[in-house]
Amino acid sequence: xxxxxxxxxxxxxxxxxxxxxxxxxxxxxxxxxxxxxxxxxxxxxxxxxxxxxxxxxxxxxxxxxxxxxxxxxxxxxxxxxxxxxxxxxxxxxxxxxxxxxxxxxxxxxxxxxxxxxxxxxxxxxxxxxxxxxxxxxxxxxxxx
Amino acid sequence: xxxxxxxxxxxxxxxxxxxxxxxxxxxxxxxxxxxxxxxxxxxxxxxxxxxxxxxxxxxxxxxxxxxxxxxxxxxxxxxxxxxxxxxxxxxxxxxxxxxxxxxxxxxxxxxxxxxxxxxxxxxxxxxxxxxxxxxxxxxxxxxxxxxxxxxxxxxxxxxxxxxxxxxxxxxxxxxxxxxxxxxxxxxxxxxxxxxxxxxxxxxxxxxxxxxxxxxxxxxxxxxx
Ligand SMILES: Nc1nc2c(ncn2[C@@H]2O[C@H](COP(=O)(O)OP(=O)(O)OP(=O)(O)O)[C@@H](O)[C@H]2O)c(=O)[nH]1
Ligand SMILES: [Mg+2]
Ligand SMILES: [Zn+2]
Numbered sequence: 376x377x378x379x380x381x382x383x384x385x386x387x388x389x390x391x392x393x394x395x396x397x398x399x400x401x402x403x404x405x406x407x408x409x410x411x412x413x414x415x416x417x418x419x420x421x422x423x424x425x426x427x428x429x430x431x432x433x434x435x436x437x438x439x440x441x442x443x444x445x446x447x448x449x450x451x452x453x454x455x456x457x458x459x460x461x462x463x464x465x466x467x468x469x470x471x472x473x474x475x476x477x478x479x480x481x482x483x484x485x486x487x488x489x490x491x492x493x494x495x496x497x498x499x500x501x502x503x504x505x506x507x508x509x510x511x512x513x514x515x516x517x518x519x
Numbered sequence: 520x521x522x523x524x525x526x527x528x529x530x531x532x533x534x535x536x537x538x539x540x541x542x543x544x545x546x547x548x549x550x551x552x553x554x555x556x557x558x559x560x561x562x563x564x565x566x567x568x569x570x571x572x573x574x575x576x577x578x579x580x581x582x583x584x585x586x587x588x589x590x591x592x593x594x595x596x597x598x599x600x601x602x603x604x605x606x607x608x609x610x611x612x613x614x615x616x617x618x619x620x621x622x623x624x625x626x627x628x629x630x631x632x633x634x635x636x637x638x639x640x641x642x643x644x645x646x647x648x649x650x651x652x653x654x655x656x657x658x659x660x661x662x663x664x665x666x667x668x669x670x671x672x673x674x675x676x677x678x679x680x681x682x683x684x685x686x687x688x689x690x691x692x693x694x695x696x697x698x699x700x701x702x703x704x705x706x707x708x709x710x711x712x713x714x715x716x717x718x719x720x721x722x723x724x725x726x727x728x729x730x731x732x733x734x735x736x737x738x739x740x741x742x743x
Contacts, residue, residue: 395613395645402528410524425528430674432644479673481707489709499528499648506520514520 395432399499400441407451407504419507419517420454428461430496435460450517454504463496532649535617539624539652546629549738550637551731552651554675555659556668557641560685562590563718564659564727565636569597571728576735577631581623582638583615590638602626614645617652634735643672655734661686662693666700673707681712683727688717 407423427433435458446452463476469488476496482489507515527533543550553561565580572578579600582590591603602623604615620637627635637653639646658679660668663686669676676682682704690697701713712730716723 395648398614398616398645399528402531406524406526406528406530410522410526412522415522432648432674479670479707481673481677482709489705501524501526501528503524504522506522508520512520 396434396437396441397445399433400438400445403442403456403501404445404449404451406501407454408449410501410504411450411506415506415514417450417517418514420451420504421507422455422457422505423451424457424459424502424504426459426461426498426500426502428496428498429463430493431499433499452517459502461495461498464494465491466494467491529648532617535621536650536652539617539621542621542624543629543635543652543654544738544741547739547741548629548632548635549655549735550635550651550653551734552637552639552646552653552656553659554639554643554646554657554679555641555661556643556664559641559659559661559664560718561638561641561659562593564683564685564716565594565638566597567718567721567724568636568728568731569594569599571724572634572731573598576634576732578634578636579627579632580636580638581615581620581627583619583640594638600627600632613640613642614649615639615651616649620651633739634731643668643675647672647675647678654738655680657681657683659683659685660700662689662695662697662700666696666703668700669703669707676704676707676711679708679711681714681727681730682708684713684715685718687715687722688719 403423407420411418427435438458439456442456446454464473465476466473467483467486467488468490470483470486472483472485473494474484481491483491509515553565555561569578580594581602581604582594583604584590588603591601595601604619604623615637637651656679658675660682662684684697684700697715704711704713714723714727714730716727
């Protein structure tokens, strides 16, 4: 269904369907819905802030596409996914050097050791949700 | 108004996977998650592997398939318990999630087995993200695929413990660069053990089977 490039990793492009993001979008919907405090249930959600590591197999565009589908007819319908992409940072266990990976080469550029620790890049986290407010600062009701 | 959440999106799966892991440890079952692109030979390798384990290591298989039972039928002929999961019933998913494996495992008599294979859905992307509570993760690639598979799917190759390069019987007919393929595996996962096998002829299976037996022994003796 979807053929998209994998953010910034050049030619290393997994080709596949949008299925994967569908499951993840459903998890996001579940967690975000459950995070709305009782008095605010049914309020309109303006945005959801996410952290997505470049080492996860998640393509932001596909995720937004899927989220729009699964959130239809829920209070989260129309919520914008604000995605912060997290670079892949590694540290060499041999020489302690730290660097940002720009492609799938997992050995140390300084000493060529393959013993690395991945410090970031595998995140797939929900950070926060933002409730829509009217001019008086009151939460706006959602559609469903 | 902002509401802090700070939660892993896959936390539900991760919790469930940990529960599976606890259960499998309690029962002393070594669980092997087998992943590859469609058609790399997961089922064929398992057929050959199960034949070699027969009478030595009591085994079972859980196999995920989007809608057929072909693989389950083939595996059942080896005489071990086989559970087929039609992922269609779970929304046509492209991977096995921990809760699905938990359901399937509930159908097996875990106290009678020491080795449980899970043949994941043929796909190198999604299964990489979903922990199912396994002890070891295995990725299979075959010589009919590109040598650059590891570079295209680094997450899969990094999160696995061993790579099998299958269909080596076809090497004489192809201009596949085996050395390059291994080099690419080691580029994304230095020190990863690699076994070259042919599920057709059985060539190279001994090294792989010995590796598996060592995993089972470690698990049964409560090492992990
Ligand atoms: N020549 C040769 N063919 C093989 C070998 N292993 C598997 N095959 C063939 O490759 C095809 C796919 O093998 P399967 O074992 O079904 O592959 P799979 O990974 O289980 O496939 P899916 O479950 O559909 O993802 C079959 O036609 C097998 O007979 C091998 O070592 N050599
Ligand atoms: Mg199969
Ligand atoms: Zn180094």
